[in-house]
Amino acid sequence: MYKTQKSYITKDKKMLDLINENYSLLLCLQHFDIDFSVDNMTVKELCASNKINLIVFIIIANLYNGFFPTDNEIEKIDDITPVLSFLKKSHSFYIEDKYPELKYYLAKIKNNHSNKDFQLIEQFFNDYFEEVMEHLNYEDKVAFPHFFSLINKDKLQQRKSFSANEYKNHHTDIETKLTDLKNLFLKHIKIKSDLNTKRKFLNTLFGLEFDLKIHSIIEEKILIPLIEKIEVQQNG
Numbered sequence: 001m002y003k004t005q006k007s008y009i010t011k012d013k014k015m016l017d018l019i020n021e022n023y024s025l026l027l028c029l030q031h032f033d034i035d036f037s038v039d040n041m042t043v044k045e046l047c048a049s050n051k052i053n054l055i056v057f058i059i060i061a062n063l064y065n066g067f068f069p070t071d072n073e074i075e076k077i078d079d080i081t082p083v084l085s086f087l088k089k090s091h092s093f094y095i096e097d098k099y100p101e102l103k104y105y106l107a108k109i110k111n112n113h114s115n116k117d118f119q120l121i122e123q124f125f126n127d128y129f130e131e132v133m134e135h136l137n138y139e140d141k142v143a144f145p146h147f148f149s150l151i152n153k154d155k156l157q158q159r160k161s162f163s164a165n166e167y168k169n170h171h172t173d174i175e176t177k178l179t180d181l182k183n184l185f186l187k188h189i190k191i192k193s194d195l196n197t198k199r200k201f202l203n204t205l206f207g208l209e210f211d212l213k214i215h216s217i218i219e220e221k222i223l224i225p226l227i228e229k230i231e232v233q234q235n236g
Contacts, residue, residue, distance in 0.1 A: 006065040009058055011044035018043070018061075027211060028064045031089045032057065032082070056082045059222070063214045069222065080151060080226050083218065084144055090215055091136045098208045099129060105201035109194065117188045124184065128177050135174055143167050147227055150234070164227040168220075175212035182209065 006022050007013065015038040019025050026036055034050045043061070047054045055076050059069045060083075077083070106122060146162050182205045189198070 008067055009043060009061045009065060011047075011054060011058065012042050015041055015043055015046050018065075022065055024064050024210065025061060027093075028061050031086045031093065032060075033085075033089060053077075053079055053082045056086075060086060060214075060218060063217060068217070074222055074225065077222070077226060080147070080223065080230075083223055083226070084147055087215065087218060087223070088140065088144060090211065091140060093211075094132070094208070095136060098204060099132070101204050102201065102208070103129075105197055105204065108197045109189075109201065112193050113189065121181070121184050121189065124181055128174075128181060131177070132174050138170065143170075147223075150227070150230055153234075164224050164231055167227070168224055173216070175209060175216055178205065178209050178212060181205065 007018065009018060015025075019036075019038065029036060029038075032050070032052055034046065034052065038046055041049065043058065044054060046052075047057050055073075056079070059073055059077070062069070102125070106125060110118065110122065142162070182202065185202065185205070
């Protein structure tokens with residue numbers, strides 16, 4: 001019998017049991033810079049051992065199990081530093097791991113498939129990749145440093161013209177185009193000689209799509225409201 005409903009994560013759940021139920025939580029641990037050797041620790045013990053904010057961890061880990069945070073839960077976050085650190089870590093994962101992996105599989109597939117359909121999809125991916133890099137660089141070099149300086153009250157580092165509202169307006173929906181790429185590939189690229197590579201490429205796309213959706217939810221539903229709240233408190 002398969003279990004289709006994942007557990008709602010609480011502080012007293014054993015992390016080992018949660019990982020066995022949903023191995024996607026390994027990626028969540030990685031973004032928090034937590035080692036996968038969790039011993040027999042509860043969520044609370046794991047967070048204490050790694051000096052991770054328990055409320056932030058439970059909210060984000062539950063996103064990996066399919067549970068959206070309530071406004072009341074988000075209101076309880078008293079430190080957004082771990083949220084920003086989590087997002088920065090996930091950027092490194094996309095840039096250094098997932099996108100090179102996708103480019104590698106595309107190059108392998110191209111060796112066996114050089115028709116016009118594939119060339120269009122390759123161009124779509126390259127254009128999309130440039131857009132993603134622009135988005136991540138903007139956050140790493142402009143938005144996140146400003147947010148860190150805001151919570152540290154470092155006025156010398158703050159950009160006076162920047163705000164959560166500007167960040168919201170600049171925010172792009174990068175996971176939707178990834179879904180388009182996946183569907184284009186599923187509809188139009190027929191390869192009989194190298195299904196193994198095609199499956200690995202699609203598995204990587206599905207995995208990246210899943211993580212990017214969580215990433216966007218964290219930015220839109222958690223980070224932006226909390227930054228707006230800090231701005232109101234500091235500006236009066």
